[in-house]
Amino acid sequence: MRNRAYTLIELIVAVLIVAVLAAVLLPVFGQAKLAAQASVCMSNFKQATFSATLYMSDYDDRFALSRYRTSSSATSADDRTWVQLVLPYSREFRLFRCPSDYTQRPDSKAVFDADLVPGDTYTRYYTASKHTNIGYNYLYLSPLIRLQGTISPLSRSSLEINDPSAMLVFGDSVHDVTSDGRPQGGGNYLIVPPCRYALVEGFRRDTFRLENVPSSAFFIDAIKWDEVEPGAPVRAPQLSGGLWPWHHQKLTAIFADGHASRIGVEQAAEGCKIRTDWGGHVYDLSKYVWDLD
Numbered sequence: 001m002r003n004r005a006y007t008l009i010e011l012i013v014a015v016l017i018v019a020v021l022a023a024v025l026l027p028v029f030g031q032a033k034l035a036a037q038a039s040v041c042m043s044n045f046k047q048a049t050f051s052a053t054l055y056m057s058d059y060d061d062r063f064a065l066s067r068y069r070t071s072s073s074a075t076s077a078d079d080r081t082w083v084q085l086v087l088p089y090s091r092e093f094r095l096f097r098c099p100s101d102y103t104q105r106p107d108s109k110a111v112f113d114a115d116l117v118p119g120d121t122y123t124r125y126y127t128a129s130k131h132t133n134i135g136y137n138y139l140y141l142s143p144l145i146r147l148q149g150t151i152s153p154l155s156r157s158s159l160e161i162n163d164p165s166a167m168l169v170f171g172d173s174v175h176d177v178t179s180d181g182r183p184q185g186g187g188n189y190l191i192v193p194p195c196r197y198a199l200v201e202g203f204r205r206d207t208f209r210l211e212n213v214p215s216s217a218f219f220i221d222a223i224k225w226d227e228v229e230p231g232a233p234v235r236a237p238q239l240s241g242g243l244w245p246w247h248h249q250k251l252t253a254i255f256a257d258g259h260a261s262r263i264g265v266e267q268a269a270e271g272c273k274i275r276t277d278w279g280g281h282v283y284d285l286s287k288y289v290w291d292l293d
Helices: 008-058 082-089 120-129
Strands: 134-137 144-147 150-153 168-172 197-200 203-206 251-255 260-263
Touching: 008 082, 008 168, 008 251, 008 260, 082 120
Parallel strands: none
Antiparallel strands: 134 168, 144 150, 168 251, 197 203, 251 260
């Protein structure tokens, strides 16, 4: 009996079928992976938020300090970030990271180092904590004020928030953005609001509730908002207060009542006319998601 071999045409047809199936299925697998990463990110944010809530229960319902010091010489020996303060309540540093963030960043875990000394662990955690993906709305909840050479950290109480379901506490963040608009350096532990003052019946009101503190006195350790021309849309995601939409142009947002949502960067700027150094005003407090009111 003769052995029948495949013809060249049959092999080509088989290869084409495999190629077509790969072309169809690979995007599906890619989308499934992105969806899984977004789901894990949401879960991480919720667990980290729960840890922050446990912290508050031990400190008279006050939000964690954003950090202790603001000088460039601050180190792990004399400074702590809010991530480090909340970390003992979660014991999982990974909860403060989003798997959708593909950039390189400082790691809290040590690799082999022949010169390793006991203090290095604290330094690694301190540095890595500033590159976490959960950005903190600190200028409303825990601003750092520099007046007459002294640092005055302030911690707000949850009782000061009028509508917890409408106030942003945490959001997906980015540490830096390249000149061509790509994220780098991981996330950022702080995010900054696009506006400070609101116009209410013709009068200017400080939504920070710190009327006598000039804007120049606030410590800023995050990317500021780009100025937007009147009538122009917010162009996400470049330079948007440190926020970054890691999930199909959406970012994970956690509000003061604990609920999580996916919003666009443009939604985080609603109700506000963005100008350099908070020169614009909040014109619709019902849409503005940053303030205590």
